[in-house]
Amino acid sequence: MVVRSLEDARDRDLVRRVIAKDEEAFRNLFRRYAPMAKALAFRMVRQPFVAEEIVQEAFLALWRNPKAFREDRGSFRAWMLSTVHHRAVDAVRREEAWRRRSRERDPETILVEDVGQAVAEELDLVSMRAQVRAALEKIPSEQRQVLDMMYFQGKTQSMIADELELPLGTVKSRTLLGMRRLRTSLLEEPS
Numbered sequence: 001m002v003v004r005s006l007e008d009a010r011d012r013d014l015v016r017r018v019i020a021k022d023e024e025a026f027r028n029l030f031r032r033y034a035p036m037a038k039a040l041a042f043r044m045v046r047q048p049f050v051a052e053e054i055v056q057e058a059f060l061a062l063w064r065n066p067k068a069f070r071e072d073r074g075s076f077r078a079w080m081l082s083t084v085h086h087r088a089v090d091a092v093r094r095e096e097a098w099r100r101r102s103r104e105r106d107p108e109t110i111l112v113e114d115v116g117q118a119v120a121e122e123l124d125l126v127s128m129r130a131q132v133r134a135a136l137e138k139i140p141s142e143q144r145q146v147l148d149m150m151y152f153q154g155k156t157q158s159m160i161a162d163e164l165e166l167p168l169g170t171v172k173s174r175t176l177l178g179m180r181r182l183r184t185s186l187l188e189e190p191s
Contacts, residue, residue, distance in 0.1 A: 011076035018066040030059055033077065037084040044088035045095075054087045135185035143178030146171055 011032075017025035034055055041051035058080065061068065069079050136144055149155045149163070157175065161168045 008075045008077075012071055015062075015066055015069050015071075015076055018062065026059075026063055029062070029076070029080075033080050034059065036077075037080060040081055041084050041088045044085070045091050050091055051088075054084060054091060058083045058087055131186060132182075135182050138185050139178050139181040143174045143181065146174040147178045147182070150175065 011029065014025040014029050018029065037055045037058060038051050041054040042048060045051055045054065061083065062080070069076055073079070136147065139147075145164075146160055149160045150157065155163070157171045158168060160166075161171045164171070
């Protein structure tokens with residue numbers, strides 16, 4: 001086993017101490033990685049309280065079963081962030097399933113308004129929207145179609161691949177290339 005850094009060696013030692021139920025070692029790991037883990041979870045779920053719950057669940061799982069971290073498979077940091085990532089993906093999937101079931105039960109039901117959307121509508125984003133639309137017009141139509149389906153129709157890359165009868169890899173490539181061109185175009189635009 002090769003230890004990649006002093007930080008990695010410290011983490012491995014702390015995990016060994018957590019296995020022995022050393023609460024201070026657990027607190028040290030939490031202080032070190034909770035902010036990074038919460039930032040990752042928040043980027044995925046976009047709800048601070050859900051991100052906090054995900055991080056708490058991940059660290060609780062570490063406390064309950066610290067042997068789940070296997071030193072021979074990589075760093076503690078990578079393992080913890082992977083754990084948080086998987087839990088955040090699960091949370092997003094649960095939320096989407098709940099929304100889908102709600103729509104299926106009662107299509108007339110109006111879902112609770114998205115707070116982020118309400119704030120965005122209150123702000124003056126007209127010029128930014130116009131810039132994005134203009135930038136979208138500059139990218140190739142195949143890439144624009146995929147981005148439109150993902151970001152404006154809310155479809156996953158798998159759904160898009162099925163609908164357009166394309167390989168998933170093609171959809172992913174078009175997404176990546178489209179986003180790069182969109183970013184380049186937006187950065188070139190005067191604000």
